[in-house]
Amino acid sequence: MTNDLKQLVELINKRLSEQQYGQKPQELYEPIRYIMSLGGKRLRPVLVLMAYRLFKDDYETIIDQALAVEVFHNFTLMHDDIMDEAPLRRGKATVHEKWDPNTAILSGDVTLVKAYDMLLDAPGDLRAIIKNFNECALGVCEGQQFDMNFEQLPTVSEAEYIDMIRLKTAILLGFGLKLGAMMAGANKKEAQQLYDFGVFVGIGFQLKDDLLDVYADQAKFGKQVGGDIISNKKTFLLLKALELANPEQKAALENWITKTEFDHEEKVTAVRGIYDEIGIKALTLAKMDEYFQQGFNALNSLDIPQKKKQPLTDLANYLIDRER
């Protein structure tokens, strides 16, 4: 992580810690303060600030709008965690576990409204900004629904999977960048190039997430390696393995997937072994590189001095190399 990135994250965390969101009834606002305090990479607001800085220097003036994107992201986490019945988020109890599902629903709703509220003082064309935000928010919900639908299907194609993660994860990164550009007065072409950069990088980012779940160094990862394998999550790795497995490997995979009682470590080791035989790690890395490369191409085509764009290049490289 570069010093520049560290400083932006610190600035964002400082401003987030000053947010109150609301007071009464506290059942509604305490969960928002809780989830916002759990940390995270703060990648999305960083992207807003970095995109803005490409065109204008006074990025201190649009921090609330950068935070809006992080607040929106946390709204999706609150509701997704209910739907996925996830007990933990960043190593702590999820909102619906710490409180209850009703609290997570209603607090989540308030969080979404707060995100809109934090956008209101954006410089530039507010209508266009909210229109883009709405489009992104709908896409993120569609992605979550596709993700849930996929869990009910025997398998899904690579194209379907990539489109799902594009919606669920990548377009919010793209929107963050576009928002920064729009607020700084960038033209439509520039805003679109940054959006494209964000979407490609976002797909690469999710593929890296899928990869880390299986191949991360447990000492550095910060959560249980193999969680997706244990829960049969349809990641890029599992889908490619199901697609490319020979009959014997396929039978072994299906056997692990359908088992209801098993030793966690044994299953993770066995499935990772099948992935290794098929060469899934190299395949996923290649696919990830392909998307990051498309991201770099979009960024290169943006007519701004390379030096100004360096923080975005550094950020993408940090996302490629991250170990957690």
Added chain:
Amino acid sequence: MTNDLKQLVELINKRLSEQQYGQKPQELYEPIRYIMSLGGKRLRPVLVLMAYRLFKDDYETIIDQALAVEVFHNFTLMHDDIMDEAPLRRGKATVHEKWDPNTAILSGDVTLVKAYDMLLDAPGDLRAIIKNFNECALGVCEGQQFDMNFEQLPTVSEAEYIDMIRLKTAILLGFGLKLGAMMAGANKKEAQQLYDFGVFVGIGFQLKDDLLDVYADQAKFGKQVGGDIISNKKTFLLLKALELANPEQKAALENWITKTEFDHEEKVTAVRGIYDEIGIKALTLAKMDEYFQQGFNALNSLDIPQKKKQPLTDLANYLIDRER
């Protein structure tokens, strides 16, 4: 119901029936079309149109924004019905029953975003409109949380109850009227007077709802009379009865409230009997009249010819006299 009101409701229903909301994944958009098709009084969009007409004639141009308020209202119904574990809405299965709670959560989220989207082409100061909408949306969520909190308490005061229904129900009526005024270029004072009219009428409207649940004519009511009594819902009637009951009446009420097994009809008859002894019907009617009267006062103070305001007066009178 006046012919004018009938025509506005027909216009709204026609335009609602033309809305698509979205296509894929259909799990997300089908529940929206479903809940929007269940009908209802369409009171909220009517208020938007009526307020707009006080200042400008071309109300056909702001129908989408009127619908936004109805779409928002249905978002709250979708999520509230999950929280309240309600099986029926307007006599049909609720979304979380017809599909499942996850669908109702995520479809509800999309419905909220759609409401924002339908506001975007509002004439006038979009920032002010969305700021007011956010404030209203937060208040409605706060009202729902207070309502849920109240169910866990032995009793609540009249003031607390009125403040809860103000937030949960009345401010959205106020916002609808204010939105119409803002879009038509009314000044701040006029918009505020209409907002106040809506909030007072909204509180009266909810008190009438509470009253109808106990005292409606079953043949005309359209749903089970006594539903609130069966579920021990803390309505104005129950709270006032608990406040004013003599020791004997209080013991009888507490007995019915704590019973886990009982004949529905028997409980409704018994509790209504206690209400009758205490004179709860007259008390509730008086309180309802008080709020409607405050509403009429707010409307009277609005400096617009009485003839132009007649549809709003007629609407309030229709709400006072309604039997369902």
